[in-house]
Amino acid sequence: MTMTSAAPSVFDAGLPAFKYSFTATPHDIFDDVRAAQSQAPIAIGPLGPEILSYELAREMLRDNRFRLPPGITLAAQGVTSGPLFDKMATSLLGLGGAPHMRLRKLVSKAFTPRATARLHDTIHAVVNELVDQVIDDGRCDVVTAIARPYPTPIMCALLGAPRQDWQLFADWTEEVFKAFNFQADVTFDESEIMRAWGELDAYVDDMVAARRGRLTDDLLSKLIRAESDGERLNADELRMLVAGFLMAGTDTTRNQLAASVQVLCDHPGPWATLRERPELAMQAVEESMRHSPAACIVPRAAAGDVEFAGYTFPAGTFVLVNTFVANRDPAIYDDADRFDITRDDVPPILTFGGGAHYCLGANLARRELAEALIVLTRRLMAPRRAGPAPWKSVLGMTGPTTLPIEFSGESAPAGA
Template sequence: MSTAAPSVFEADLPTFTYGFTATPHDIFDDVRAAQSRAPIALGPLGPEILSYELARDILRDNRFRLPPGITLAAQGITSGPLYDKMAGSLLGLDGPPHVRLRKLVSKAFTPRATARLQDTIHEVVNGLVDRVLDAGRCDVVTDIARSYPTPIICALLGAPREDWPLFADWTEEVFKALNFQPEVTFDEAQIMRAWGELDTYVDDMVAARQSNLTDDLLSELIRAESDGDRLNLDELRMLVAGFLMAGTDTTRNQLAASVQVLCEHPDQWTKLRDHPELAMQAVEESMRHSPAASIVPRVAGEDAEFGGYMFPAGTFILVNTFVANRDPAIYHDADRFDITREDVPPILTFGGGAHYCLGANLARRELAEALVVLTRRLAAPVASDRPRGSHCSE
């Protein structure tokens, strides 16, 4: 008798559909209903992993890979210089090349490197609040969150303060290729021009440090060595751009989403204001309950049996970390927002396995400091429309 697992497409799994402008909250009831029936369902783009345990496991399973250049491919761009640049970034690599770079980069991206940014983080967020206090009101998204992460990434890399606006401009331009909106088009040549200017700037930074290494991240990357292997100039360029891309948009969107959910729960805002020691728990809980990045794409690199089903090679899969982070089998009263939760399993918002977010510690530190300052210095928050999420996490 055959014991082969049924195809995930032929197993009578629950199904749901949604439009591509829908937010996770718009479709939450339908997805939760599917989750109550099975840990996997069929969504409009293919199988979606809904349970916490299967989501955690598939993120650690090397048979399922990050699709290269997925944001551009979704817009019909599957070749050319921009696609090649995006697919060759740390966000786009997989397999041995990805493992090699992670091994080198992890030697530089240490908690010590992020800890020394504490003063900069404090200064940046307080400076942004100073600018809005006199007005008596602010839009957290545009007045604070949007401008918050880039200066911190610049300080981490060691770029001089007077050049931070350049990095902000380059990042905004490159992000036009990353934030997929069906109705938005972008100028590929203009993006490549901005990226080229960033590369040239990084070349000059590297040249200056070859004879005078300092204690910034770029110097640490130049120093990084594993069994005689070092990063070359192309890789250094690629990593700087990758840190800007990965460390800017998701952090600012998550800050907006975290403030939003705190505004929707005034008792939690007050609790954090009165107990700033809860800041890290507030970050974890807001990223669990209201994450800015809520899906992680994967593609089956081979025919793979997983979770009791067969996934044919090439199957596009969405790991729905939004609903997995609210799995009632894992979290008590999973839909409740409570910054005092303790002894809970790690959230899946930073991904997992080989592609676990390198900058997770820095992001947590940035968000925690911002939430402490905002709850202390801004009074009577009022929630407006919920901010939309950003591109997928790695």
């Protein structure tokens, strides 16, 4: 294809380059990516251009000329067609343009800070119950004992699913999320994912039918009520949104909670500070997501030949917005690699994305993480790592696969 722009192709501009394997963790790639960042705000990585500076990352996330490729997580695993691919491509993440904006307008009317604030008591009950199960042992694996089981009950309570069905949602989410994993080495049974997704859809249909006769204050009722320009959500859209909320709200939170606990355990000063000053919990969440995020990479593709930051990105160019290193840009953050939960007056982190696909559940995620950290720092004294905490690949939802810790006891009773 002939380039009409005078800007050089991003591939022919002599930009710094670096390599890493598809199984590399954020910690594995950091030194090489930081070195490239010190040379240029864009570099060529193993999958294509990577945006490394904070300013350009924020700009690209807001640029509608770069889009989230539909079904990209399945394509990375060799699946480019079929019923599962179609279902993914028509999800809220897969949609673009006017259809996407219509759904976001409708959903935003239901997904408000007030809607998540009412979950305070449920959140505290869930995390305290998990701590109760390990407090007498003086040790636990944070990933399996606390982080992994924590989000599903919260999402179920938000949607209005009864407690006796929480395990069903956990099982469905575990199976369906295999399709959302952006890693080429993950294997799955497509028929099993479609079976689980079909059971989830049927359950949601039953919930919707029950709500239409008696609306409540849960999220599903708010979605049914939501109206924009005379339009409402139809049954297919309600099913799709519930599945999307479960996927996005479960795996992200469980991985980020484990990552946040790890960085706090590795920095005992901030853990003690947060125990004494729980009002810093939201700042601790922001700082742990900046310093040790579970979501490090945002994929984009050029919708056409696009001139950006002085370079031409040919149509279809696959781009990774490396929010991990952008969130540690020394040009933006003072002593960027320092973990400091007292930082204030700093630019917003890029971990929740930006532009049209900015995370709808950002308020809920922040609240879930902050409230969990308040309980954990109050009840567990002087936690310390009791073994290695290896992380998953940076190309997907990352975070520790295991986080064994020991602690000396309870600093306050559960009800304090």
